Amino acid sequence: MAAEPPGVIGKGISIRGNLSGEGDLIIEGAVEGHISLKNHLTIEETGVVQADIEAERLTIKGEMSGNITASEMVAVLANAKVMGDIKSPVVVIEDGAGFKGNIEMDVPIPDGIL
Amino acid sequence: MADTSTIVGQTILIKGNLEGDEDLTVQGRIEGAINLSQTLIVEPSGVVKANVSVNNAVVSGIMVGNLTASDSVEITETGRVVGDIKAPRVIIVEGALFKGNVDMGNLEMPRPAPSTTTTRRPSYIPSPPPRRSEPARPIPARPAPPRPPLDEKKPPIAVPKAVVIPPATKETKKVETPAPAASRLSKKKVVVKKKR
């Protein structure tokens, strides 16, 4: 894929519905519904998202409620607020982030241990 | 106060209840329950199969059980935790593996779409590549509900069908209007002045 600039949903924009695509997307405004992205979704500090999200990578700096399924990684940065379940091989939660919900990563625990 | 610090070495196994007012470093294995007013450190060789109630916890080994901390929980890159965590601060570092519930207490949760004044930059929705990704689930065809009056400068964006917004729609045309919108605004200002 050619490196095109990421899509941006600006601060003053409100979307209710389904979003999907193959490029990177930056959300600074409000989205309610469902998001399905093949690449990297960033919810900026001003972003407010109430949606279930499927993406390859997700970086959250703003507010989000909904369930997340990521094929690569989810990062919840400081000052973000997230409520919902996350299913992803890698989940990072920074000090100062707010999170409430389930996290499911693959946790291999050797049989002999337990 | 905690003068001493307890170390449970690699070959040590403790089965039972452990409580205390000092830090505890686990390099071996503890099964049962742990109650500390200070910090629990599970080193990479440590295995804790217990419900834990502490001030702080730093897990670099294996932990299975529920963890309640009054201050913070950190799972480091070698940590593997299965269980529920309840703490005001939770840090999960890249490389850590975790499965369970995280409860940081009350969060101010997402409000509905915030009222806006100016946009920092116009929205840019790129043209989609020739191939489409798998179709998203269609939503019932209805226009976006009317937003509160504060937003009247911006027409609501209706997304009639799901899927990627094609280039040839109203949205991109709106993107091109910031200049005319600005001039409209300036015209309005002029009108106000004249009225005065």
Place this chain on the structure above:
Amino acid sequence: MANVIGRSIVIDGEISGDEDLVVQGTVKGKISLKQSLFVESSGVVEADIDTQNVEISGSVTGNILASDKVELKSDGRMVGDIKAPRILIADGATFKGNVDMDR
């Protein structure tokens, strides 16, 4: 690095391992080590003990089985039976129980 159960720690259960263990806190239950147990002066042990060596400066209530030696220091206090090939009880220690040095 020695294993240390610090002063404010209370363990109710079983401890086992292949290393030395220093008890400055309280242990109730059972202690089973391949090496030495040191009960320091602040230590309180209410447990049956099965180790190689035991050195007591604190309080022990329970039976001791040692494969090498049991030493009760001058501030040590013990109630229980001792079975070990070598036993040392210092002046000042208090002890109540049976002693069996049969090899």
